[in-house]
Amino acid sequence: MTISSFSSPPMDRVMLPESKEEPWDMIPHPDVRVQTSDGRKIAVHAKFLISESDVLRFMIFDRPMKKDGDIPIVSLGGVPYDAVVTFIRCLYSSSSSGPAVKKEEIEKYGVHLLALSHVLCVPWLKHAVTNDLVLTMDNVVDMLKLSQLCDAPALTLRSLTVIRRHFPVVVLTDGWNFIRENDPKLELQVLRFNEEYDKRDKRTKKMKKNLVVYIALSEAIECLHHICIEGCTVYRQPNGENMNIEPKNRQKPCIWGNTCRNLQRKLRHFEDCEAIKNKTSVMAIIDEDCCYCRKMWHLFYHHSALCDGEGICNVPLCSLFKISSADLNHNSKEWKLLIKKVGSIAVFTRMSIKRRFGIC
Structure with missing residues (x-):
């Protein structure tokens, strides 16, 4: 046939x-x-x-x-x-x-x-x-219009993304001139998408930047707990006898490395700093011009908010901060949110360290 x-x-x-x-x-x-x-x-x-x-x-x-x-x-x-x-x-x-x-x-x-x-x-x-449709600078505006006529949201998103990335070039094309003269609604949609994307991009960058700060702060608090309460087994402890530190597991290496060494150096400076030796109140330490002492004060301050020990804590100023928490605005929304985020990250930091070094 x-x-x-x-x-x-x-x-x-x-x-x-x-x-x-x-x-x-x-x-x-x-x-x-x-x-x-x-x-x-x-x-x-x-x-x-x-x-x-x-x-x-x-x-x-x-x-x-x-x-x-x-x-x-x-x-x-x-x-x-x-x-x-x-x-x-x-x-x-x-x-x-x-x-x-x-x-x-x-x-x-x-x-x-x-x-x-x-x-x-x-x-x-x-x-x-x-x-699989190929989008170019010349046809992307036409594809955007077609995607709306054919109810293709995936193509709409692809087209809007390409327009945003190459907006200075797209605005010079005939397609853009056409929608600007004949379809102001579509033009407004593109401009709003670009604006929303820029805002979302700024929020994402800010969140990533804040996350880096939260992680660094949580690691510093965990390392402070390691130095002042557990006792470091490798690096010399700052005035350990005065803080009643009895190191445990002396044969184990320090899991915090340079973080522990640098923090101990700042602790020694905080103890020996002439600028705060005669200070009798927390607010006097806050107002002090020594930037290293001010940073350590902030670290002690955050530790006191996360410390759940009922007895005397070996971390400097912890007990004092707990007593004066009402005067230091411990109950503000921003402070509670910060402590909540740092505390959550601290839990994951602790788990990660234990998993990395095989600590049960």
Whole structure:
């Protein structure tokens, strides 16, 4: 059996399934005609079309617009002939061997395939075309408009992102000039997206910056607990006898390394600093000009807020801060939020250190 025997009356093209599992003489005759905008007709098999699109099922069986004898005719106008052929080939390939659309076809007929898959309700083809459409500086505005007409939010997001990244170039294109003159609503949407993205980007950078501070503060508090309460086993402790520190597990290495060494150096400075030796109140230490002492005061201050010990704490000023917490604005929302975040990160820091060094 030859292809020509399928076409009576003569057709411009006869579509055949790509699967070769059935012999040629077992393939049924095409029973539907697809007519393109230039009047050319394509002979197709209804079962391959209706299995992929309920809209085509309705157009073929429920309400055919034209008939060629007893054969219904489906009109697909507004797109080139080759694009219609590619669309039908995709439907055939999906029915015989699973969804398949070539990237070369999307590059050449992507816009037409997106329009056809949207109008005729072929979700898998619409998804494939939306993901693989190539966006350039010249066509990105057109693709944005098309994505809204075809209800393709993924393509809308891709288009808006490309416009934001290359906005100085996009505003010089004809597409942008067109929407600025004829579609102010779309122009406003693009400008709002750019503004929201910039705000979100600033918030993200600020959150990352704050997270670095929270992590550093939580590690410093944990290291302070390690020095003053557990007792460091490697580095010399600052005035250990006065703080009643009895080091535990002397054979184990210090897990904090340089952090512990630097913090011990600052502790020694805090104890020996002449500027605070004669200070009798917490507020006097706060107002002191020595930046190193002020930093240590902040560290002791944060430790006291996280310290849950009921007895006397070996960390300097911890007991004093607990007593005077009401005067130092311990109950403000900002302070509670800071302590909550630092405390949460401190828990993960402690778990990470224990896991890294195999400490139970």
